[in-house]
Amino acid sequence: MSIDYSSLVLPYVRPSELDRHDVAHRPVIVVGAGPVGLTVAIDLARYGTPVLLVDEDDKLAQGSRAICFAKRSLEIWDRLGCGEAITARGVSWQVGKVYFGDGLVYRFDLLPEPGHHRPAFVNLQQYAVEGMLYEHALSEPAIEMRFRQRVVAVEPRDDGVTVTIETPDGTYRLYCDYLVACDGSRSPVRAFLGLETRGQVFRDRFLIADVRMTRDLPAERRFWFDPPFHPHGSALMHRQPDNVWRLDFQLGWDADPVVERQPERVMPRVRAMVGDDVDFELVWCSVYTFACTRMAHFRHGRVLFAGDAAHGVSPFGARGANSGVEDAANLAWKLHYVLRGDAPASLLDSYGCEREPAADENIRHSTRSADFLTPKSEMSRTFRDAVLGLARNHPFARRLVNSGRLSTASTLADSPLNTPDRDAFAGAMTPGAAAADAPVAHDARDDWLLRHLGGRFVALQFANGADAHGEPIALQGLRVEALVMNAAANATANALVDREGVAFARYDAKPGTTYLFRPDQHVCARWRSFDRHAIGAAVARATGH
């Protein structure tokens, strides 16, 4: 029996600072122990930066909450050492089906090609992800976690941030170099700084009902427009672990959120959907609305905002938690390099330059989905229904059906940290792209490319066995690891071998082609030859020098 994370109580320990009169110093304080705060804390700790994580509560997320965790999040957690456990506990899926009435109108496959370590998505209750990240954080000596400790004041200064924290035993103050606010959509830290987040609220309400039932259905995302069991609305069905299913019903703006979450209202909706012959038990339900919002800037001096605190989207693309995890991975290495003196503080501006456009992209997708689900005018509804009607028999219209465009890794295309291409390349691995995985062999064992990238700068040289540079490169004190990808097994020590040719193809590589990857596994430069000077210049650029 696996641990029931939903009822885990996180320990409160009376902090020693309550008995001190001076103000203790911490390099980094992270506020909020959700998936984003835990990820940024673990990532920082693994780079070697001590981090204090504080949360006002002593419980993990209540109810299932976020359930769809994307391939990119799993790859980030792989780098942190907990991707395998999370993937193994979740339900892997990649196929989505969209119905209009009771007819299938559109089917999509989010990962149609083989040769990736991680699936397109796993479904897993948010509290389980948080629980596994929490357990992993316990094993990192550089992390201290404090629960039932509420930040009640934030005083930013030029050289740091003073934070006042309230506990059941009184308040104390800490001084930190950087404060990372992962404290959710109603971010108290944002409010303390007098900052706001702006955007569009959608006038619609949705019911989530998580039910436990035994159904032998494939693990797919199934979405209905105007189904017979829920006329005039949309509905969604997702499989979670432990025979729990996520059901989502569009209710309309006029629905009463208090009334609609009463079991006597919820049960008939579920019954209509699952049929008369299935036993089910209601696990959790909630009525929600959503807004697409973002802060104008994610960096405010020494305070950095990540996840829902910085940006908000609708749930119909799984872009909330997943984009927050990408924020975390983007920020952690930069904070570490700056704190260690390997990069100027201005490197942190690139966190905003990269993640603000990523948030815009997520909001754009989310807004388009919301406009399809919740048409704002009669004509908008007419076009939506026209698309759905045509989709049955017209392949082109299926591509217009939008029940949510699901989260994929953001390409940081316009980042100042990228070195623009000097040589000609084809394919998706442009500077700014998150590294694509590929099956490789290492020490004659099956392995994955992504397991060898990240945590430091890596210069990966594709080779045919001759003239490969496998020794580490030291540039301005920054260690860059040089790795070799051979087309076939040969004598190059420690080389990766692309036995199936997938890595060469995905990276449009020829012998000599060299890619430079950042610590967060994003491509930041590439060349057709191995050039130490060019690599040095690209690393300097990617670290804000």
Added chain:
Amino acid sequence: MLNIEPNLSAPDDFYEALIDMHRGLDDKQSAMVNARLILLLANHVGDLDVLREAMARARADVVPSG
């Protein structure tokens, strides 16, 4: 580039067919048929720049009443 020069091989036949398409329909049904027609034609055109130009021309001179 949107072609605004004459391009219809039989303009009067086209116009008659367009009006006939709506025969016997109420306004709501007509709106649906128009929407489907726009979608079908847009896919046939394919080029988003051309479609945007057509949309801009269609909306030009129409002032929102709100």
